[in-house]
Amino acid sequence: MKLIESDDFYYDFHENGIIPPYISNLFLKHSGVLFYENKKGGKNIGNLPLVYYLGVVPSYIDISLFNKDNYNLKKINERENVGNAISINSYNNINEYLKSHFKAKYRSNINRYVKRLESSFNITHKMYFGEIKKEKFYFLMNTLKSMLEVRFSQLKKTNFTLLTWKDNYESYFQLIKTKKASLSVIYDNEIPIDISFSFHFNNILFSSTSCFDVDYLKFGLGNISIYKELEWCIKNNYDVYDMTFGMLEYKRKWCDLNYVFESHIYAKKGNINSYLISKFLSAIIGFKNLLKLIKAHILLEIFQAIYLKFKYKGELSINNKSIKYKIENIDTTNNIEKLKEINYQKASFKQLKKPLYDFLYTANENISNIKVYKSENSNQTYFFYGNKKIAKLVIDIS
Template structure:
C-alpha cells in the first residue's frame, strides 16, 4: 500500500479519483509536461478497486488493468450511520459480545483514548513507538512468529514522526490510566485512513482490545467525515467480520506503445503477472504457510513460560486467610499474574483500583485475588 505509507505516485498519472463520486484525491501539477517521465514501463500493484487512475493526456502510453487474487478489506464510511447500527449489521446476533468488550474494559480500568494527528513531541513519539514495538514482539513471540514490519522498523521510526506532524499519519492510543495498552499507527491520504500497524498488551486479551480499537477508529472516521477506513490485504477473520467493503486489488501495466522494445517487455511482465495470480488462485502460498507451521516448534508457548498446571477456586470467605502478603503485579517478579488478574476483573466486573493480589504464606505457590465483592484463589501445581 505504497500510496498511503510512502505517498509515492508514478508520474505517469494525471490524477487519482474515487470510483463512487469521481472526486479527485490526487491531481498532478497542471504545469507538468508529458515527456518528463523517467521510465517507459510502469507496473503498479495493489490499487484499491474503489480508486480510478487517469493517465496524463496527449501521451503515447497504454494502460492495461487486471484484477489480482489479493482481496482488500475496507470500511466504506458512507454506509455507516453510527457505530451501534454498524455493529448490528456486521456482527448480527454477536454485536452484543463486541460491545461488551468496550463496556467491560471501561468498567474495570481507568480507560482513556488519545489520537496524535498533526502534533506530537519527539519524547512522546519515541515512547509510544518503543511501546508499540514491545507489544508486537511479545505478541508474535507468543505465536512463534515475527511481524514482517519489524524488519523495517528503523525506516518506519525515522519517517513517521514528521508524517504525524504533517497530518500524513496518526497514532491512536488506548490507555489504562497512563499506560498504553493498544497502539494503532495509521496513514492518511485525503479522506482515506489506512490502518497500517497495530498491537495491544496481550495481558488484556480477555477484553477484546482489538475490537475496542476498531470501534473507536470507526467513530473517529465518522466524526471527521473520512471516506474509507482501509485495512489493506491479508485474509484475516477480524477483517472479514469488520469490513463492509471486500474487494479485489487492481494491477496496472502502463507502457509506451511507440517504443519497439517496451511493448515486448510489457508482455513479459503481463505473463509473469498471470503466473503469480495462477499460483495465488491455487493457494500455493497457503500450502507453504501450512508446511512452515507444521515444522515450527513451540507454536503455542505460554506467556510466562510456565509448565505448571493452574487451579482456580472461587472464595466466599476470603478473611479466613490470615497470613498473606500484598504483592504488586506490575513488578517484574509477579508479572505472570497480570493475565490472571485481568481475567478475574473481566468475569466479575470488578475495578482494578479496588482489586488486590495477596501471596498466601501458608500455601506455597498460592495467591488470592480479592475485589470488593468477589475473591479467587490461584494455585500453581507442578
C-alpha cells in the same frame, strides 16, 4: 522515447503519499468520491512512454490518466493479494455502522468488550495526528515494538515489521507531524495498552501496525482498537478505513469493502511495440500468479524471513514467559488459608496481571476495588477480593 513508466502504486500511495505525475484523478469506485486531483495539469509528465505499468492497485480505486485516450488499459488481478476496508462516508456515528453491519449478537459482544474494559480500568483514547512530542513518539514506538515482540513470541510466528523496524522507525515521526501518519493509543491511566500506527492519505486511513498488551487479552483489545479508530474516522469525515494486506478473522468481520489488488497495464494505441511490451508484462504477472497458485510464494516468504532474521540478528529482545494457572471463584477464604495482602503492581508480581485482569473481566469488577492476597501456606496460591466475587488463583510451576 521511454519504453515503460513503472510504479508500485500502493506503496508510494499509502506510505509516502506520492501519486505519479501522469495520474490526473483518483476516485473511490464504490461511492464515486473524488479524493485526489492533480492540479498541475500534467505539466511534469514529459514524453509519453509506450507503456505505463502500475502495480498493486486496490480495486476500490478508479484511476484516471491525463492522456487516457491514447492508451488501452488491461487490468490483471494479483493472486493471493487481497484486502479489506470499511466504507465510512454514509455513517454519522459508530453506532450507525455497528447497527448496519453486525447482527445483534456480534454487536452486543463488541459493546460488551468496550463496556467491560472501561468499567474495569480508567480508560482513555488518544489519537496523535499532527502533534506529538519526540519523547512521547519514541516511548510509544518502543512500547509498540515490545508488544509485538511479546505477542509474536507467544504465537511463535515471524513478524516482518519487527525485522525491518530499524529501516522505517525514524521516518515515522515526521509523517505524524505532517498528518501523513498517526498513532492511536488506548491508555489504562498513563500506561499504553493498545497502540496502532496508521498511514493517511487525504480522507483514507491505512492501518499498518498494531498490537496490545497481552495481559488484557480477555478484553478483546483488537476489536476495541478498531472501534476507537473507526469512531475517530467517522467524527473526522473520513471516507475509508483500510485494513490493508493480511487479514485476521476478527478484522475481516468489521469490513464491508472487500477488494483485490490489480496490475494496470496501459499500452499506447496503434503501436506494435507497446502491444508486445504489454503482452510480456501480462505474461510475467501470469507467471507470478501461477507460482502463488502452487504456493511457491510461501517458500519465498520463509527464505525472506530467514534472511531478515540473519540481517537483524541480535536486534530483537524477546523475553516473555507465559505462565500456566488455574483460577476459580470461591465463596470465602475463612479457615482455608493464612493470607497476606500484597501490592500486585510491584514488578515481582508481574505474573499476576493477566489472571487478575481475566478475573476483572469475568467478575465485571473495577481494578480500584480489588485487593490481592498471597497464601502464607503456598508460594503459588493467591486470592483476588472484589466487591462482587472472590477468586482463588493457583499458578502451575511444573
